[in-house]
Amino acid sequence: MKTVAYNADEVFEIAEQIERNGAAFYRAAAASAPPDARDFLLRLAKQEDEHERTFAALRAEIVRQASVAEDTDGVVAAYLRALAGQYVFLKQQAPDEALGGATTLDEILVQAIQKEKDSIVLYLGLMDVLADEADRDKIRRIVREEQKHLTELLERQRA
Numbered sequence: 016m017k018t019v020a021y022n023a024d025e026v027f028e029i030a031e032q033i034e035r036n037g038a039a040f041y042r043a044a045a046a047s048a049p050p051d052a053r054d055f056l057l058r059l060a061k062q063e064d065e066h067e068r069t070f071a072a073l074r075a076e077i078v079r080q081a082s083v084a085e086d087t088d089g090v091v092a093a094y095l096r097a098l099a100g101q102y103v104f105l106k107q108q109a110p111d112e113a114l115g116g117a118t119t120l121d122e123i124l125v126q127a128i129q130k131e132k133d134s135i136v137l138y139l140g141l142m143d144v145l146a147d148e149a150d151r152d153k154i155r156r157i158v159r160e161e162q163k164h165l166t167e168l169l170e171r172q173r174a
Contacts, residue, residue, distance in 0.1 A: 027070050027071070027074035027153075029137075029141070030070045030138065030141075030157055031067050031071055031074070033134055033137070034064070034066045034067035034070060035063075037060075037063040037066075037130065038061075038067070039060075040127070040130065041057070041059040041063060041127070042056075042060045044056045044123045045060065048120055049120060051120070052120040052123070055120075055171060056123065059127070059164070059167075059168075063164075066157075066161075069156075070157060073156065073157075076153075120171075121172070124168055124171060124172045127168050128165065128168050128169060128172065131164055131165040135158055135161045135165065138154055138157050138158045138161065139154075139158060141154055142154045
């Protein structure tokens with residue numbers, strides 16, 4: 016069986032792409048949302064931009080490239096690809112398509128909340144492929160950032 020390995024650099028590359036896709040999703044949502052929701056959604060897009068910069072800075076801090084755990088049966092690799100490519104903010108899908116016809120703020124929030132939850136699940140899975148505790152701590156920082164974003168979405172949904 017082939018062993019698949021990931022390093023922290025690859026983990027942060029995935030995280031940065033998810034944040035770019037998330038920012039595009041929120042900008043598309045703002046373009047089709049009611050006027051009272053546009054500023055909120057554009058602020059979320061800016062937060063995704065900030066998260067991407069944060070994760071890029073974390074990625075730049077990584078000096079070790081050997082922080083990997085083995086995935087001897089390829090299960091973790093398949094799991095990560097499925098989550099990153101199918102369930103978070105899809106790279107191959109246009110942001111307006113990702114909205115799935117959602118036009119009200121409530122509909123957009125439901126989709127955004129699910130995508131943020133999926134991001135958190137992905138990042139928790141990514142921690143499993145890192146052998147170094149310091150690198151796992153960096154992923155925990157990503158999770159905390161996403162949890163803050165999810166909390167804001169949930170609070171807006173309850174309002």
